[in-house]
Amino acid sequence: MSKLGENLLKISVILMVLLSLFLSWKIWTKPANHQFQDRTDKVKAVIQKKEMTEVYxxxxxxxxxxxxxxxxxxxxxxxxxxxxxxxxxxxxxxxxxxxxxxxxxxxxxxxxxxxxxxxxxxxxxxxxxxxxxxxxxxxxxxxxxxxxxxxxxxxxxxxxxxxxxxxxxxxxxxxxxxxxxxxxxxxxxxxxxxLPTDELNYAGIYYLADSTKLKTYSYIIATQSFTTFSRGFFNQPNDLFSNEGENLSLSNSEGESLTIDSKTGEVNYFGKLKQDHSESINELYYETFQYVEDMGSSLGNLRYFSDTGNEVIYRNYVEGFPVFGDNMKGSMAATVQNKNVFIKANQDTLQIPLPSDDSVTLVPTQEVVDSLINKGVDMSKVSDIQIGYKWQQNKETQQAIDLVPSWYVNYDNMWMTQEKLESILVKGGHS
Structure with missing residues (x-):
């Protein structure tokens, strides 16, 4: 496809999405301080729930x-x-x-x-x-x-x-x-x-032996409405009330609440567990998965990614690689405590892929390890190294994002790009 053809295709897709965004804006700009009637039963009919074996x-x-x-x-x-x-x-x-x-x-x-x-x-x-x-x-x-x-x-x-x-x-x-x-x-x-078996690889990380060339993907993003989250998260999604403020805030008489940050799109929900699986030895997985199940494909191709204590993190996967973004973009985290649940997600979700010929060549894993060691990284704190897609804003339009292949390091139980970890150490961070 010629460059002109690619640009025309991009423009036509963007125009269609802009129309969708305008209609969404008309919904979002309704006056605050009124009661929302969430048409949950009608929405549920078109949601295809996920199976646990698809996610784990x-x-x-x-x-x-x-x-x-x-x-x-x-x-x-x-x-x-x-x-x-x-x-x-x-x-x-x-x-x-x-x-x-x-x-x-x-x-x-x-x-x-x-x-x-x-x-x-x-x-x-x-x-x-x-x-x-x-x-x-x-x-x-x-x-x-x-x-x-x-x-x-x-x-x-x-x-x-x-x-x-x-x-x-x-x-x-x-x-x-x-x-x-x-x-x-x-x-x-x-x-x-x-698979190196030396003491530096105590976590059993498989190393890619050669450089890897991966495509950069661009996506039109969809901004999910508040009804998507009230349907998926609330026990009582009907008769919701909004509060005045810059950010959307919903609540009901059962003590459930949901806020959506107007600048970042980050979603925060708090409420009682829908179903209590405390009789199960694996209750944390079942109790958090039920919210992934009820969201269906609304948040993309979510997969189980990690858990710490009472929190489970699910991430989008694109072409077999996890997506990492700020403000919970491309991910969902659910924390369970005392039969309450706190969920973090984001309104912006991947929707339509755009044509792109851009690619990134990533060095072999051993070169990543050598660079980390040279920067003074304590390798005993590195529990994983893998390729992920970095979610970043597209330079041409606000309605699209780029997914850029990058090396990610799990250092001291925190995921960050190799470049970010090394810059922290250069600036005087501790390893």
Whole structure:
């Protein structure tokens, strides 16, 4: 497509979205201090709820095939979904707790693949939400894992927390040949990765061996109305009242409240839990997921990303990579405490992709690590390094944003770009 054609396409898409934004503005500029009748029943009819197994999924695949120390890596969603479906359909036999030596040996075995989750989840959650019939070893129901490893040559399945060198092994039976055919498909578009086993990589981070060229994506953004959030979050979404002020503020007689910042679009909700899952050992995941479920696709392709204490963070994924933005753009966080829930999100959501030929070349992971070390980073505080998309304003129009590929570092339990972390250290920050 010619440059002129691309520009005309962009302009036509933007004009359509501007019309949509104008209609939204007409709704938003209604007078304050009046009662809102949220047409919840009508809206619910068109919302397709998410399944928990769609959200709590692995996001990386590493395949150790043939000779050598290298792995084949892809984050192709359809491949991982197919493998995951095959795994949960297998027959699970006897199980045992792995020793540290057995976990270390897994890193060198051949004909093995590893589905990696963005953060550890309980094995009991995996079993329950996938309806797997499996008997855990004694006192293992609270075991957390982020590696789901399968050996093709001895019919073993391993749930592993590599950082803590703990794991559980299952004997399995089923159609293993069909799994191998998924792994060997040419459409997986593998790139080369390695798994350093030195003391600097205690968290078990797979390194991309070569430079990676990734596209920069541009999206028209949609500004979700307050009804989207009142429907998805409130226990009582009808008979809401607004309060005067620069920012939209809604509340009801049940003590639920929601505010939307007029400048940043950040959404904050507080209320009682819709459903209390306190009888479940995995209550935090079920209690926060119900709000992701009720939002459907309104906030994009949300996936489980991490949890800390009583908070779970869900992020948008685009082309297999997580999205990072200021003021909760591209993400949602839910905190549960004393049967109350506090949710943070953003009105702005990804809607229509725009044509773009721009790309970014990212250096191999080892170069990122070397740069961090040279800047004085304490690598014991680095629990993950991965590629993410940085949400930033498009220079041509306020109605569009760019997603720029960047290296992200989880340093001292905080995610930031490599450049930001290094600039903090240069300015005198502590490592």
């Amino acid at each position: 999924m692995p996001t990386k695949l590493f395949y150790h095939h043939g000779s050598g120390d290298h792995f084949l890596y892809t984050n192709k969603e359809s491949t991982m979904k197919s493998l995951h479906e095959k795994i949960v359909s297998l027959g699970f036999g006897s199980s045992k707790v792995l020793s540290t030596a057995e976990i270390t040996n897994l890193t060198t075995k051949r004909d093995l693949f590893n589905l990696v989750y963005p953060s550890p989840i309980p094995i009991s959650l995996f079993i329950n939400m996938n309806n797997v019939s499996a008997t855990l070893p004694h006192d293992s129901k609270n075991f957390l894992f982020n590696w789901l490893v399968m050996s093709l040559d001895d019919n073993k399945l391993y749930f592993v927390d590599y950082k803590n060198k703990t794991g559980i092994e299952f004997d399995i039976k089923g159609n293993i040949a069909s799994i191998a055919s998924i792994l060997d498909a040419e459409s997986n578009n593998y790139v080369t990765a390695i």
